Amino acid sequence: MFRLFRSSVEAHFREHHDAGYYARTLGYAPRTLSRAVQQVTGRSAKAYIVDRIVLEAKRLLAHDRLTAAACAHTLGFPDASNFSVFFRKATGIRPGAWQAETVAVA
Template sequence: ESAAGPAELTGLLLSALLLRLDPPGRDPEPDGSLFALFRDTVEAGYRTHRDAGHYASVLGYAPRTLSRAVQRATGSTAKAYLTERVVLEAKRLLAHDGFTAARCSRELGFPDATSFSVFFRTATGLPPARWLAQWRDAPSGDEPAP
């Protein structure tokens, strides 16, 4: 057996160091930090930006990478997460703050009440006024069915 030369030894040490710093097969976001960044960025901007591509660009990731991270953390896509967040806020504004669809549309950055109503109906299966009426008639804590 021959002893390793200095160049070979240096190469092996460098390889060992690199493996220690970045082991193969390691999830680059094991703690969900990309999702946490996405969630925080969405909280700051969902009233003006509802496009997952915008958030991917702001965070410096490809849209597919962002969507995969969100999928791992939540079970849904980045687009679905954004929609759910906007709908949650819309429901809160309608049910607890007494906003009209027109006021919700302004508060949530939609160009007009019709655009907001179409978005809301697509997401919930009900137009805002009908959802609110069913919410008021539902037993406490129950969500109206579409």
């Protein structure tokens, strides 16, 4: 079940950010899916999805040098402010500040 979930997340994380979508798509109850992901990763299905989105956001910010607004669009967020709140909640820092720190180090 986890391998199917992981493949589905890789294919759709830019459009779908909620674990419920993946559970429905794979034919499992959300709780069943989350328990299976928890067993393999030690994290909930939602946390796994958040981690994947953050990883891609960091890649886009650091390597492609996209703005927060462009990242928001690329990652399926309705606007830049929603993306900024999501990123800050997940990382503890605003996307622009993270990008500035990363570029300064490189």
